[in-house]
Amino acid sequence: MQNNKEKKCYTILKGAGAVFARYGFYKATISQIAAEAGVADGTIYLYFKNKEDILYQFINYKTEFVFERMRKSVEEGSNAEEKLRNLIKCHLREFQTDRNMAVIFQSEVRYRRDIESQIKDISKMYLDLLSDIIEQGQIEGEMRHDLFVGLAKRFILGAVEGVINTWVAADGKYDLAAMADPLVDLYLNGLKGR
């Protein structure tokens, strides 16, 4: 029964993901989500408090799932550079695999400023991972000590997100994950190289 309930929740979330990604949260209607999920409008309210709740649950579910993978991939690197590379690779791979999620994370999460308390903040978790990586890189002597770490973190995250946005805007036509290595190269060596 519990299992059954979870299954239906998931079905609705999946439908909502498709509809939110296609139309955006505000233009998406409950009827569209219900149709996409193959249930009646009213059924949605047996599983979710309201429209916003659907979005929050979607975000929380995906955040938990994806962040766990990111965490693991970082863990598998043996030095800072490898950890950074693994993180970026994982990030791009996961977003490429689930384009609806990518669209929703890139637009809705940024858009809503009020929800900070209600959803798991993937950016914050991500930035914390980066802090550790940079710090380790400095200890290992592979990254500069004169870095403004707070800025360097945003710089890294901002750039990946920019790359993802472009991919999303291009309708996912090319291989996003293939951007990981050249991107990490830019992070490490910059435009000048060495």
Place this chain on the structure above:
Amino acid sequence: MQNNKEKKCYTILKGAGAVFARYGFYKATISQIAAEAGVADGTIYLYFKNKEDILYQFINYKTEFVFERMRKSVEEGSNAEEKLRNLIKCHLREFQTDRNMAVIFQSEVRYRRDIESQIKDISKMYLDLLSDIIEQGQIEGEMRHDLFVGLAKRFILGAVEGVINTWVAADGKYDLAAMADPLVDLYLNGLKGR
């Protein structure tokens, strides 16, 4: 008369900017905008076709204004590195000066995928500037020749936007423009330095 009409347009746009930035396009109401601008609800429709039109005009107006400044600041640099530095400085300065614009550009423009044909696309213009700068940098021998230019551009733009987002989220508490130099340093030399 024409002048008068433009003035009122501007008043309304300014009010709309404040309201859109505070509540986001969808939650903002015409009544709020009218109140903020000090006019009646109906008056808005003497100057704008509809709610969306207000947003478009706002974006177009600001894009034109800000992009012209960016273009000029790039022009003033005598080599690629200086041009890049000027561009980033100008970008951060302008967005810091007009926080409502910053909020709207960072969230609304990203959010709406349908408007591409109706608004001037500042990202595209920006990326074109970057193309020229990088190309020049390569010719001058100051930037690597093995760059994937398409990626390098997104990388730069993504990172600035990430930095602006953080500043916006932090309620503009610190000096955004001061980030320009360390950011450009990261672009050029990366995390490893030289």
Place this chain on the structure above:
DNA sequence: TTATATAATGAACAATGATTCATTTAACAT
């Protein structure tokens, strides 16, 4: 001052879509 044109008002209208709930259907135990 009076007439005319222009601009502004804000209450009323209409459409939309989230949410509710009386009713129906399905599942299951006795």
Place this chain on the structure above:
DNA sequence: ATGTTAAATGAATCATTGTTCATTATATAA
């Protein structure tokens, strides 16, 4: 079979808001 509980339905409700337009105010000209 039959009664009981749980789940699902979707038409009706209700609140919200973008938009309109008959009316009022203001500016201008004669």
